[in-house]
Amino acid sequence: MVRDSAKGADVLVLNVDVAAFITPRMLLEAAPEGYDLILIPGAITADFGPAEQKLGTKIRLGPKHAVDLRYVIPLLDEVTLSRTVPACTLFEGRMREEAQAKIKELERLAVPALTIKGLKIGGQSRIKVLAEIVDATRFDEAELRAKISRYEAQGADMIDLGIPLDANPEGVKRAISYAKKATNLPVSVDTLDPDLLEAGIAASADLILSLNQANARRIGPLAAKARIPAVVIPGPESTHPPDPCTDFDPRPDSKSGLGPKSNPGPSSEPRSKPDESYHKVGIEENVRLAQSFGVEVMADPVLNPPLQGLVKSAYRYQEFHRAHPEIPLFFGVGNVTELIDADSPGVNALLTAMGAEVGASVLFTPEYSDKAKGSIRELKTASDMMILAQDRKSPPKDLGVDLLILKEKRRLPENAAPQDFVEAGDGYQWEMDPKGCFRIGTFEGKIVAEHRKITIVGTSATEILNTIIDHGLVTRLDHAGYLGRELEKAEIALKLGRSYSQDESL
Numbered sequence: 001m002v003r004d005s006a007k008g009a010d011v012l013v014l015n016v017d018v019a020a021f022i023t024p025r026m027l028l029e030a031a032p033e034g035y036d037l038i039l040i041p042g043a044i045t046a047d048f049g050p051a052e053q054k055l056g057t058k059i060r061l062g063p064k065h066a067v068d069l070r071y072v073i074p075l076l077d078e079v080t081l082s083r084t085v086p087a088c089t090l091f092e093g094r095m096r097e098e099a100q101a102k103i104k105e106l107e108r109l110a111v112p113a114l115t116i117k118g119l120k121i122g123g124q125s126r127i128k129v130l131a132e133i134v135d136a137t138r139f140d141e142a143e144l145r146a147k148i149s150r151y152e153a154q155g156a157d158m159i160d161l162g163i164p165l166d167a168n169p170e171g172v173k174r175a176i177s178y179a180k181k182a183t184n185l186p187v188s189v190d191t192l193d194p195d196l197l198e199a200g201i202a203a204s205a206d207l208i209l210s211l212n213q214a215n216a217r218r219i220g221p222l223a224a225k226a227r228i229p230a231v232v233i234p235g236p237e238s239t240h241p242p243d244p245c246t247d248f249d250p251r252p253d254s255k256s257g258l259g260p261k262s263n264p265g266p267s268s269e270p271r272s273k274p275d276e277s278y279h280k281v282g283i284e285e286n287v288r289l290a291q292s293f294g295v296e297v298m299a300d301p302v303l304n305p306p307l308q309g310l311v312k313s314a315y316r317y318q319e320f321h322r323a324h325p326e327i328p329l330f331f332g333v334g335n336v337t338e339l340i341d342a343d344s345p346g347v348n349a350l351l352t353a354m355g356a357e358v359g360a361s362v363l364f365t366p367e368y369s370d371k372a373k374g375s376i377r378e379l380k381t382a383s384d385m386m387i388l389a390q391d392r393k394s395p396p397k398d399l400g401v402d403l404l405i406l407k408e409k410r411r412l413p414e415n416a417a418p419q420d421f422v423e424a425g426d427g428y429q430w431e432m433d434p435k436g437c438f439r440i441g442t443f444e445g446k447i448v449a450e451h452r453k454i455t456i457v458g459t460s461a462t463e464i465l466n467t468i469i470d471h472g473l474v475t476r477l478d479h480a481g482y483l484g485r486e487l488e489k490a491e492i493a494l495k496l497g498r499s500y501s502q503d504e505s506l
Helices: 024-030 049-055 066-075 087-109 141-154 169-182 194-202 216-226 283-292 310-323 344-358 375-392 461-470 477-496
Strands: 037-040 058-061 114-116 119-121 128-133 158-162 187-190 207-211 230-232 297-299 329-331 360-365 439-443 446-450 455-458
Touching: 024 049, 049 058, 066 087, 087 375, 119 128, 128 141, 128 375, 141 158, 141 169, 141 375, 158 169, 169 187, 169 194, 187 194, 194 207, 194 216, 207 216, 216 230, 216 283, 230 283, 283 297, 283 310, 297 329, 310 329, 310 344, 329 344, 344 360, 344 375, 360 375, 439 477, 446 461, 446 477, 455 461, 461 477
Parallel strands: 037 058, 128 158, 128 360, 158 187, 187 207, 207 230, 230 297, 329 360
Antiparallel strands: 114 119, 439 446, 446 455
């Protein structure tokens, strides 16, 4: 396998069964001469510094797995390898660092459509992630601060305060005050109630969600005076049938980009029944209304749930962006992620790619259900992927940034089939360990192992098991093996954000 993966390089085979156990003495005894570089297996931990001096040749760690030599060797002229860090890890780290540096450079050079508290929105800038805290007025200051800190740590670019229907203006002002003390990120207030929107403006929210035909005449002038941008949505119901002189099509035929149409187009369609556009006021008309008051707008044509008009609504976004590339688009990915029983990383990656294609500027997610937890981090990663891919003019792959969690980019080769083996059986009889049993669970991101004598808490299965052994709390080999399995399951569950239950499959 080494020879096949390292074509063009000489391969020195030493007398040891496990390559990671190669020692400096073995290499010195082999005495390879005439080389500029000797690569040794990446899993070796011994110090080859003295051997390097005696041989007069650089000795560096290659990859941990032989198959990865095919990726490492062609890059030897471009990368300085390490004596302590395996080449595969080094290359991954280098790709990540280069990707992050490129993202920062692209963002620094980007010309935005608008800025909110110094944050670039739209234009050439990276798609931003707006994370909603649902029912924000029901949290006290400490609870709200904790949620904001967690969202910010996951990569949120902005914080949205979702306001429940039973909230009052004072509660809105209080929530915004708490949020602004907790973070320097832009803070938006999210409601259609004009009294609550007015309270949000008075409390210096950085963005208001949302304006429509019902509240824009009251809130629009206030937002414009306070210089607070607003998200504009379609609706509500119109009091008159569509008029070809006043209803507007996404295809412009005037300098303003808002031209007449002969019948309702995609932009007039409502959230739940895309074909019944007759009774709804379209996004175009509401955007024009908000702009007439001098409001800086972000348009939300509304992303429909799967099998409820998702593709048609994506087309609506695309048509609006073609007509008005200067207006940032608000892309409510939570409408999809929360309403499909599929793992969110792939869903969020694809939605972000769709958003990038239709010109979205902001990705909105509430992370409301358990299955959608982690969406903020996933969307931020996907956003990074899209700006890199757009810069390279390539699909979002091989970027140094990815959302591969359960699947591998490259599978390692399997072992050769054994010639002689014994089939594993299930007839073993379990016996109680004289030292007693353990109850294993998880709590706030940690593994908890409870014994009648001691409770051990940590994040590493290996460390907890070693502590159990150090305290003499396990005497039977079957018990030690069982504890190793269960503790490792608990650690994997924490890494995947899943629940753990002792003795149940993960």
